[in-house]
Amino acid sequence: xxxxxxxxxxSELERRFGELATAIPDSPEKEALSVLHAxxxxxxxxxxxxxxxxxxxxGLTLEDIATMYxxxxxxxxxxxxxxLAVGTQxxxxxxxxxxNEPISLSDFRGSPVVLxxxxxxxxxxxxxxxxxxQSELAEFERFGAKLLGISVDSIYSHGAWAAVRxxxxxLLADFEPKGEVARKYNVYRPGxxxxxxxxxxxxxxxxxxxxxxxPRLSQIPDIYGLYRTLSDLTGQPxxxxxxxxxxxxxx
Amino acid sequence: MLVGNRFGVRSAPAQAPVVVYGTRWCAATxxxxxxxxxxxIPYSFVDLEQDPVAAAQVRWIAGGTVSHPTVSVGGExxxxxxxxxxxWALDRAxxx
Numbered sequence: 001x002x003x004x005x006x007x008x009x010x011s012e013l014e015r016r017f018g019e020l021a022t023a024i025p026d027s028p029e030k031e032a033l034s035v036l037h038a039x040x041x042x043x044x045x046x047x048x049x050x051x052x053x054x055x056x057x058x059g060l061t062l063e064d065i066a067t068m069y070x071x072x073x074x075x076x077x078x079x080x081x082x083x084l085a086v087g088t089q090x091x092x093x094x095x096x097x098x099x100n101e102p103i104s105l106s107d108f109r110g111s112p113v114v115l116x117x118x119x120x121x122x123x124x125x126x127x128x129x130x131x132x133x134q135s136e137l138a139e140f141e142r143f144g145a146k147l148l149g150i151s152v153d154s155i156y157s158h159g160a161w162a163a164v165r166x167x168x169x170x171l172l173a174d175f176e177p178k179g180e181v182a183r184k185y186n187v188y189r190p191g192x193x194x195x196x197x198x199x200x201x202x203x204x205x206x207x208x209x210x211x212x213x214x215p216r217l218s219q220i221p222d223i224y225g226l227y228r229t230l231s232d233l234t235g236q237p238x239x240x241x242x243x244x245x246x247x248x249x250x251x
Numbered sequence: 252m253l254v255g256n257r258f259g260v261r262s263a264p265a266q267a268p269v270v271v272y273g274t275r276w277c278a279a280t281x282x283x284x285x286x287x288x289x290x291x292i293p294y295s296f297v298d299l300e301q302d303p304v305a306a307a308q309v310r311w312i313a314g315g316t317v318s319h320p321t322v323s324v325g326g327e328x329x330x331x332x333x334x335x336x337x338x339w340a341l342d343r344a345x346x347x
Binding site for chain 2: 010011067
């Protein structure tokens with residue numbers, strides 16, 4: 001089992017490297033060692049696994065395009081908005097999805113709805129956030145909740161982005177008048193031309209039961225907190241977690 | 252207190268062979284945690300915003316930045332792994 005032996009050797013080396021952190025005083029030399037360690041890690045991960053197909057146009061694969069956001073300019077900034085109040089009626093709207101079909105909030109009356117306002121298709125954080133929700137669709141369905149993504153992008157951008165990332169829940173185009181629905185929900189960023197990152201959970205009657213604007217654009221809401229909200233709203237249990245909190249227990 | 256000695260810190264004994272170092276607001280961290288949940292693989296979660304010792308170790312490992320998530324799989328350190336990379340590491344460690 002040479003692979004497992006290599007893995008054990010690597011783990012032992014990582015352990016020894018970790019131990020040395022406190023043995024070396026802060027200095028440019030220590031920083032250089034840290035940077036070198038990171039270079040080795042990144043070099044290792046760039047070794048393509050056997051069988052990775054090369055792409056078509058420009059040699060790019062679909063995965064290259066799906067992960068392009070990781071090399072794109074970062075998006076960050078403090079939130080500029082406060083969400084609408086919990087307990088109030090969510091504003092009605094009709095927007096078009098990637099198939100140019102009109103989708104109205106009232107279409108979902110009777111079911112909890114999670115409105116996900118996000119800044120832009122293709123951008124950092126948004127890509128990970130919506131992929132996270134896509135991978136969690138079964139849990140949202142278990143809660144009987146409908147998930148709707150909303151950004152100022154066009155239906156064509158939504159269609160291409162959803163196809164590349166495998167997103168199957170509706171992405172709605174708040175395109176013209178630009179950001180009108182985001183403004184109704186008080187989460188638009190006029191200086192940037194897109195919305196804050198915001199989440200609303202509505203009950204079956206369209207009443208806002210949870211509202212959250214991320215303090216920074218680079219931050220997304222804690223999905224365990226979102227599940228807690230949906231659990232409280234629907235009476236369904238939280239998803240099973242195998243994680244344990246290991247921090248602060250002894251502090 | 253950093254749990255386990257995944258980064259060579261001699262402290263509390265390890266609770267699980269997988270440790271996820273990240274933040275609650277990080278999308279990629281949540282992706283990794285939920286993946287482990289779904290796979291039924293026990294792990295410890297260390298909130299880097301609450302644990303400066305762990306944050307300093309991640310900075311040391313990752314070349315000067317607190318990169319999250321950083322995941323230890325049986326001692327193998329993965330900095331911001333894709334789910335594929337995580338799956339390969341879990342497989343190498345015999346956890347799949």
